[in-house]
Structure formats: structure tokens, C-alpha cells
Amino acid sequence: MERPTSTRRLDRLPKAHLHLHFTGSMRHSTLVELAEENGVRLPQALVDEWPPRLRGTDERGWFRFQRLYDIARSALRRPEDVYRLLRETAEDERDAGSGWLEIQVDPSGYASRFGGLTATLELVLEAARAAEQATGVPVGLMVAANRTKHPLEAKVLARLARQYAGRGVVSFGLNNDERKGRAREFEGAFRIARRAGLLSAPHGGELQGPRSIRECLDELGADRVGHGVRAVEDPYLVERIATQGVTLEICPTSNIGLGVFERLEHMPLRRLFDAGVPIALGTDDPLLFGPRLVEQYAIARRVFGFTDAELAELARMSVRGSAAPDAVRKELLAGVDAWVEAPPGDQDRSNQRP
Template sequence: MPRPLAELPKAHLHLHFTGSMRHETLLELAAEQGVHLPEALVGDWPPKLRATDERGWFRFQRLYDTARSVLRTPDDVYRLVRETAEDEATEGSRWLEIQVDPSGYAARFGGLTPTLELVLDAVDRASQATGVGIALIVAANRTRHSLDAKTLARLAAQYADRGVVGFGLSNDERRGRARDFDGAFRIARRAGLLSVPHGGELSGPVSVGECVDDLAADRVGHGVRAAESPRLLDRLADRQVTCEVCPMSNVGLGVAEHASAVPLRAMFDAGVPIALGADDPLLFGSRLLAQYELAREEFGFSDAELAELARQSIRSSAAPEGVRKELLAGVDAWLAAPDPHDETRVLRARQ
């Protein structure tokens, strides 16, 4: 029996709001509201996806939009965030930064500001109920105009001291280059927010480089395509730019043909800080703990290396310094605990 990974304190830095929903919650809300779900979200769940072409990405987005449609009332939002926090606590995640684009819900909840305030209130309640520290990242959409991104950046800046800790950029990299959104990210950085754009998922190393050079990224969402460029890996390591690697998402979207093809080991060994993430558990069928289990079982990470992965996620977070110190001490305690393998060997020897 290896050290239990659910007891390893960690920070979860790459989780999308709608995609964090429990599958059973999706089914229940859809039944209550009479929403017809495609078979890919019911009997064939988790759906078989491949988003490396336009048609595949469109299908992924359509499923995501269907899931978003069941969140119709404030109570639905409170439920989603509370259940997400409960799941995080169960898996040893003690700090969560959840990403949301208020534009997706603005028409339903009275506008951008009321939507953001609703989510922030839900986050506050869920954090108090579960003990998991939770903060928000406001994300712009690459497929929309850069002026929309500036509007969201100004909104995020207004709440920089009230629960919003970062500004992101998501959706299909092939539809909008990072440099087109530099104005929005300047607004966010001036407010002290972390720069956390997606890059290097559906597009190659150039996309990651633009996130670093044009958006001054503190972290890059995914970033796995950086492994195609040793020079870029060196830059990420030198600058200590964290990559939020989501292995099961990479497999689910066809970015990697199979789990062993995700360059997690190569990036870690190159000195690039890693924060493992689940991305969208609702569509990929696995949460944060499964990513750590994969690191152990598929990539052969030792307990010392798994502890370092957890430390890197904590150091890369926006958690208050006191919280970071507490979590890092918890990681050290997890690693210092007796190795169950050693105890088993002693017992067998005595028999």
C-alpha cells in the first residue's frame, strides 16, 4: 500500500466552473427542468471526444453549452460550488482556483457584475462549509472580440481584493492569438491579478511563447506542447512559469493519443513547475486525484516527486502566505510519514 494520495495536501489551479459539475447533478437538474441531454452526457458518459479538428471542438463546445444550460437559478450555482468544494476536500485539495467566464451566465443572472457577485458569494459559502480555500479566476474567451476581454478584465480588477485572484483566456487557441488580448491582460496585471492564459493545448509551442512574451503569463493553462521545443522548456524553467498540466483532459481531447504520451515527466525533469489539474471533470470523467494517481502509476513518480508536484501547485497558487506555509508543512508531514511498504516488509519479516 503506497502513501494515500487523497491525504496529500494540494492546490487545484485548473478547473472550469461549469466543467466542475458532478455528473449526477447534471442528470438531476436536467430531469427537473425538462432539458434533453444528448446520449454522450447520459449513457455514453464520459463522452468520446476529439477536439483536434474544428468539428471535434465544436462538438465539445456544444456538450459544454448543454451542461451550462441546466444552471438556471442561484440555488443551482450554490449547489455546484458547494459540491465542487466537497469533492476537492475529499481528494486532498485544500486550495482551489476555479475559472469562470461571467459572460456565459450574464443573461440569466442579471448581467456580468451580478453574475460574478453570485459566484463569489457561492464560493464564500462553500469555503466556509468545507474548509477549502477558494478563489476565482475570471476568464475571457478567445473566440470573442478583444474589447469583450477588456470589459471582463476591468470587472475582474474591481474585485481583485474580494476573491478574484487571476485573469485567464480560454477556448480554442486556433481562433485567437494571445497577443490580440494583451490590452486586457495589462488591465488585469495593473490590478495585481495573476496572468493565467491557456496555451499549448490545441496549438504548438508558439502559442505558449506568446502567452509568456505577450501576456506575461505567471502560469500557462496546459502548456504541454512546450515539450516540442527544448529551448522553450528551458525558458519556462528559467522563468519558473508554471504549466497547469491536465493529463486526462489531454487524452480526452486527442491532444495526446494515450496517457503515456502526455509529456508530464519530460516537463517535470526539465525543471518546469507543474500544477496538475482536472480541467473539466464533467466531460472527462476524472477529478484531481486521478491526475496524481496517473503520475504515480503511468509515469512512475515516486512519493518524493509527488510531494514536489503538490508543493509546486501550492507555490504557484494565489493562496495567502499563511495558507501556503500550512499546506507546505502538510506536504512535508505526508512525506515524512512511515512508508507503508516498509511497515509491510517489517511485519512479514516478523512472521
């Protein structure tokens, strides 16, 4: 494959980040510092071997991944830790050219230390507003249910998300191991969220195949699907996703890190893009996988031969698939056009971040 020769800076390309988990967005250096301050003992895999060697395609590997994630979550003990995480995450997004961040959080994972579900969500929303004011990067929250828990717990979260729709919560998700809970079991929770005007963005098609994605579409009314890369196993499903305009949140380094694909070049990013599937590149959990958002675009350029015009279209797709307000979307899309139209050497003058 002929490699693109353009030198346009990818950190100057305006974009939206739609697939980023709350704890997983933390800087590694911050994790180490907070663990020391809060008396949390980190395993070697989160200190000396970072990023850890992971594999999630078997239950033992997924258990290890989840264990490391839970340990990292336990380092967040104080309200100021939450504020720091979101401020630094928004700083990283600003540096990546991201003009909209949609970060997903399951408040039940923190409720015991922050005063319950409602108090936890309000803390995160307040920290998100502070991060936006400090960096200029608008932040929307996705409340995400855990598919390894009972669907009734998801309904509780959906009702909580409904209370804050229009006040910072913009979407509702479903995450964790697809093998432990089918999407169709959570239809009731997503019905509550959709009726509140929240975007539906469940995970699907990462550890399980096309059936998982079809359930997200048929049962949960998905506007976006987290990952969704295994849709490529069913050409009719790919055509349906493209026709319906459902955005797939594809996270290259995460998929390699968890063993969904053995090598980057095995990922179907190019095949899905060429089939007309809307794609929003994401990072999933850079705390555990390493690279952040700009590197995902660099992979599209370096490994899959995306031209600057195609990278610009990826950025547009991320904006169109977002829950960003109309004014933010308009500004970002105009910035993408400016990025691709300006000569590479003029970027500093013509492609300021939104």
C-alpha cells in the same frame, strides 16, 4: 519503468487545484438532476454514454465538445444551482486533499439569466464563500475571457475582475480554441488585470504549439499557462519556462480525452518535470472527462513512475504556483512535508488535510 511500491494515500497529500472550469467541475449526477428539474433535454452523450467520447484536435470535434459544454451550462438556471455546484465541487476537492481551489469562470456565459455580468460574478463569489465555509476549502476565482470573442469583451471582463481583486477574484485567464484567437490579441485585457495585482493564467500550448505559449509569456506576462504541454516541442522554450518559474497547468485525462495525445504514456509529464518545469496537475473539466484530481496524481505514479517524493514536489509546485494567501500556502507546504516524511501507515494520524 520500475513502478513505485509506496502505498501513501494520494487523497491525504495536500495540494492546490489550479485548472478547473466552472461548469466542467459539476458532478455528472448533479447535471442529470438539474437538467430534469430545469427542463433541459440532455443528449445521449451526456447521459447514457458518459463520459462522452471526445476529440478536439479538429474543428468538428472541438465544436462537439463545446456544444456539450454549452448544454451542460444551460442546466444552471437558478442561484441555488450555482450554490450547489460550488459546494459539491469544494466537497470533491476536500476529499481529494486539495487545500486551495482556483476555479475559472466566464461570467458572460451566465449573465443573461443572472442579471448581468456584475450580478453573475457576485453570485459566484457569494456561492464560493458559502462553499468555503461549508467545507473548509478556500476558493479563489479566476475570471476567464473567451478567445473566440472580440478582445474588447475581454477588456470588459478584465475591468470587472479588477473591481473584485482582493475580494475573491485572484487571477485572470483566457480559454477556448487557440486556433480561433491568438494570445497577443488580448494583451490589453491582461495588462488591466496584471496592474490590478491578478495572476496571469492564459491557456496555451494545448491545440497549438510553442508559438502559442511564447505569446502567453511575451504578450500576456503569464505567471502560469493552462496546459502548455506542447512546450516540449521546443527545448529552448522548456528551458525558458523552467528558468522563469512559469507553472504549467497540466491536465492528463483532458489531454487524452481531446486527442492532444493518443495515450497517457505519450504525454511529456516526466520530461517536463525532469527539465525543472513547475507543474500543477489539474482536471480541466471532469464533468466531460471523468477523473478528478486524485486520479491525475495516480497517473503520475502509475504511468510515469513518480515516487512519493516526486509527487510531493508536484504538490508543492501547485501550491507555489497558486494565488493562495501566504497563510494557506504555508499550511499546505507544511502538510506536504508531513505527508512525505511520515511512514505510509501513519498517514491517518500525521497527514490531516489542511
